[in-house]
Each structure stands twice: as structure tokens, then as C-alpha cells.
Amino acid sequence: MKVRDIELTANEFTGSLSERDDRPSLPGDFAIWIFIFAEMLAFGVLFITFAFARAGDVEMYNASQQTLNQTAGLINTILLITSSYFVACAVAAISSGNARHCANWLTGAVMLGGCFVAVKIFEFSEKIDSGISLSTNSFYMFYLSLTFFHLMHVLMGMVILGFIIVKARRGGYSRKQHTGVETGASFWHMVDLLWIILFPLVYIMH
Amino acid sequence: MQYQSQMVAKPYFIAAIALFTGQILFGLIMGLQYVIGDFLFPYLPFNIARMVHTNLLIVWLLFGFMGAAYYLVPEESETELFSPKLAIITFWIFLIAGVLTILGYLTLPYARLAEVTGNNLLATMGREFLEQPLPTKLGIVIVALSFLFNIGMTVLKGRKTAISIVLLLGLVGLAVFFLFAFYNPANLVKDKYYWWWVVHLWVEGVWELILGAILAFVLIKVTGVDREVVEKWLYVIITMTLISGLIGTGHHYYWIGAPEYWQWWGSVFSALEPIPFFMMTLFAFSMVNRRRRDHPNKAAVLWALGCSVMAFLGAGVWGFLHTLAPVNYYTHGTQLTAAHGHLAFFGAYALVVITMISYAMPVLRGRAANSRSAQLAEMWAFWLMSIAMLMITLLLTGAGIVQVWLQRMSTTPLGFMAVQDQVSIFYWLREGFGVMFLIGLITYISSFFIRDDKKPLTA
DSSP states (O other): OOHHHHHHHHHHHHTOOOOOTTSOOOSSOHHHHHHHHHHHHHHHHHHHHHHHHHHHOHHHHHHHHHTSOHHHHHHHHHHHHHHHHHHHHHHHHHHTTOHHHHHHHHHHHHHHHHHHHHHHHHHHHHHHHTTOOTTSOHHHHHHHHHHHHHHHHHHHHHHHHHHHHHHHHTTOOOSSOOHHHHHHHHHHHHHHHHHHHHIIIIIIOO | OOOGGGGGHHHHHHHHHHHHHHHHHHHHHHHHHHHSTTTTTTTSOHHHHHHHHHHHHHHHHHHHHHHHHHHHHHHHHTSOOSOHHHHHHHHHHHHHHHHHHHHHHHHSOHHHHHHHTTTTTSOOOSSTTOOOOHHHHHHHHHHHHHHHHHHHHHHHHSOOOHHHHHHHHHHHHHHHHHGGGGOOOSSHHHHHHHHHHHHHHIIIIIHHHHHHHHHHHHHHHHHOOOHHHHHHHHHHHHHHHHHHHHHHGGGGOTTTTSOTHHHHHHHHHHHTTHHHHHHHHHHHHHHHHTOSSOOSOHHHHHHHHHHHHHHIIIIIIHHHHTTSHHHHHHHTTSHHHHHHHHHHIIIIIIHHHHHHHHHHHHHHTTSSSOBHHHHHHHHHHHHHHHHHHHHHHHHHHHHHHHHHIIIIISSSOOOHHHHHHHTHHHHHHHHHHHHHHHHHHHHHHHHTTSOOOSOBOOO
């Protein structure tokens, strides 16, 4: 490790990350990466607990899994991956100084996020109508909790992107200074990533 | 002292230390009652001593938090306190209400106290930590509202910093969750369910925000590290606290009649609760290592570092020890809980209040730091109290393990009282370290009276 790299790492750790563009660094604010790490840890523990619980009663888990709406899950996967692409386009747009395009891409991402929420609510209502609750069995408990916690993150991500859109439209970001866009994008990608693990784990694998 | 109105913090700090002393004395009495069951009976039964011990703890910590807020907020907001007069009136109301409540506990049978204080109008009494009579509970709400108004107005008219916002958020949460003290459903499961909304969401939720804010404030002052750095840490710590702590409430919902999913939710989320405490330890040491100045108040730095370590041990490690549902199945409500309770309250909350007092009191008395000998006395007090509390925790853990084994895991389980006899050696030793703790506390109090005849500690 070169001396400069060590210095950079130390700076990052203390949070005094310089926002100068000539230095290679993590995209977005350093604090969001600690936050992402913490979130991944929380979901990671939940995923492992799910796997552990499943091993105790594989048949019941497989049988319950069959009742899930995999089409809705697949549609949501496509929606989130596409929205992540839009967010990446937004970062590319602002990196070349185009704030209007950046805001448009982000608006597209938020709209796809909205579609995700709608599909998810439809899916939940289907399950609730058929009498499924957190207490039905541990598979449904995990299914409902994991997807609900994830849904909360989608909503939070939409709020974050919403703020960034408003700021971008007001000219708050530039080609050189757009840490906020990268911070929001990092969070959105995490929401996407969690779903990409959650979907096969809960809906598909048996 | 930058703002004259910060002076109102002083009576709060003095009251906090006085009530702390009372708490320890009652702790020692109870410690003896563990091994000599009829000690002071019938004048002071165990249940009353316990109530006074725990209620004094909460009240002195609240005095400490309020004092800390009155000291910290004007300085953070760069403006005088909205109303110093209101702060003093609130102080006396709270102190008188607190003292009357304790006297009520000590002089009247509890049922009689409930009768004369209108518990028949709205039954709120009789629950652990929330034993206060109705007028006291209403008094706490009034005091909290006037305090929040005063602090809130000060923040609004001045500079808004991350520290003051986080502190305010914690204090608002403290007031809001206390309202569940008035909800006392007849269904025992629901009763316990919402009771934890006060107890757990205080100590493993909003109080942690207060803790983080106070620690951050003192660390900025004694290390001179950039505010921007401290604020980032603070945000990450409180986010982790809320992610883990809110749903972590579930670790109190095992085996009480709440739905089974709480065993999963409670286990997973509360298993993450040590993380913010670990971050706080890293934060404190990293700030002190990167300090840009050598503050003459070495004692305050020691209290701050000690607070972060002991909080991690007490709340984090000892909490994790029995937080997973399969473990808690055996340990629920044993001496392991008492071990965790003691070290967590001491490490996280008693020490953060003392940290603040240690930093602020010399300033309130017109100097940056105390004399060398006064600081040395404080440092002795820190080590005496911390080692004593660690030993108390270890001994109660030992008692808890034996208790679980004899009472719950053995093929020929013994009854509760029979097991208590078996573990009495742990209780005797615990009492000894209780005395050591008291000596530490006396040393601490004496540090305030050591005359300022030498230069402040500089090395």
C-alpha cells in the first residue's frame, strides 16, 4: 500500500473525506457507506437466520414458498434493476454537467420505485386476504418481515431521491460537485442489491 | 463559561450527585437484605428498598440529562437559554416532587400511598420502575414539557447543530415514551408489552441518542477535533441505535404471551444492539487519538473513554449474552439480568452524566479544569467505581449461571429460595464490592471539596 493510499484511508475513516475530484475515492459521502455496511449486516443476519430456520423444516418452507406470487416478484426484480440503471444514468448525466437529465433519470427511477411499491402492496393484500399473517408459520413470518423491511427501504430511497431531484432541478449540483447524487445513488443500489438476494432466497430457491 | 444561563445546570448536577448517593446507600441495604433477609424489617422491606434504589437511579439520571442539556444547548446554539428562570422553577418542582415521592415510599405502606394519591382515578402504580404515584407522574410530564419548551426554544432561536438536534430528538422521545406510563391495561400481556415501550425504548432507544450527543459534545470540547467528523460519527451511531434498538424491543417479548415472531425479530435485531455501542467506543478513542489540543481536564477525558468502554461491556456484551431467544429461555429474569442491568446503567448512563459533570462543573466554578489533586481524586473514583461495578457484574453473572443450572437445567431442579441460599457467597462478595463502590463515590464527591491550591494538571 502506498503512503498516499494509507493517508487516504485514514482520512476516509475519520470522515474528513476531501471532495476534490482529483482523488480516487468512494462515490458519495463516506457516512453512507458505514450506513450501507450496517444495513447489509442487518439484512445479512436476517438472511442467515432464514436459512437456519429453513434447514429445520425444509418441507414446510418449500410448500409455503409455492404459494408465493413469483411473477409479481419477478416484475419487481425487473423494476428495481431498471431503476438502478436509471440512477446510474443520472450519476453519469450530472458527471457531465447535465442537471436536467440527471433529474429526469432520477424521476424515472422514483416512478419505477412507485410501481414496485404498488406491486408489493398488491402481493401483500393477496396474502392477507387468504388469511396469512406473521403467526401462520415461520416461513411466512420471514417472507412478510423481510419483504416489509425491504419495502420500507424502497420508500426511504424514494424520499432520498425525491430530495435530490428537487435540489438538482434548482441547480444544486454541478459536474464537479455532486456528492449528494452519488450518495443517494449508492443507497438506491443497496436497496436493489438487497432485493436481488432476497428474491431468489425467499421466492425461488428450494 | 460562554453563556451566563449555563449556570442553571449547576443545581441539577448537585441534585444528581446527591440522589446518586442515596441510590447507592439503598443498594447497599438491599445487597445486605439478599443475605440477611430480615435486615431492617419491618421498617424497610426489600421491595421498598428496591423501589427507592431504582427510582432514585432514574431520577438522578434525569437530573443529569437535564443539567447536561441546560449546559450544552446554549453553547451549541450560541445563545443564552430561552428562560433560565423557568429552568430553576422546573428544578425545584422536580426535586420537591422527587423527594416527596421517596418519602411517600418510605413512610406509607404502598397500598395506602396509592389510595391517598388517587390511583383509583387512573391506575398507573405497581409496575416496576413506574411505581410513582399519579401526581408524581403528572409532575414528570409537566417538568418534561417545560424543559423541552425551554430547550426547544433555545435551539430554535440559535445555531442548530447535529449535537443539539440529536439531543433534542432523544429528549422528545424520552417525554413521548413516558406517556405509556399512563397506559395500564388489565390484560397482563398488554400491560408488559407497553411497559417496555417506556423502559426499553428509553434505555435502548432514545436515551442512547442523549448519550451520543453528550459524549460527542464533551469529546469536541476536550479534543478539538473537527465538528464535521464528530457529527458524521454521531449520525451513523444513532442510525444504528435506532435500526437495532426499536425492533430489538422484541427481546423482552419472549415467553410473556406476545406473538412468537418476536422471538425471531427480537433475537436478530437485538443481536445488532452491541454495534452502536462498539462504534461509540471506537469513536471516543479515535477522537482522543486525533486530538488537536491537550485539554487540562484529564479527568473528563478518562470518564468519557471509560463511559464508552463500560457501556459497550455492560449494554453490548452483557446484553448480547442473554438476548437470543434460545438462551433467554433459560436465563430470563435471573441474576444475569441483574448483572447486565447494573453494568449497562452504570457504564452508559451514570458514567455519561459524570463525564458531563466532570467537564462542566469546573467551568461553572470559573476554571477550565480542576487542580491536579482534585483530578487525581476523580481518577481514583473512576477506577474504584468501575472496578467495583465490574466485579459486582461478574459476581452476579456467576450467581446467575449457578441459578440457571440449579433451578432450570438440572434434572432435579431446586426451588427459587433454595437456590438463593446456594448462591449466597456471590451476594456476600457483591456486597463487599458495593462498599468499594461507595468508597469510590465518596472519593468522587470529595474531589469537589479539594482546594484549588495547585496548578491544573498539564502533563
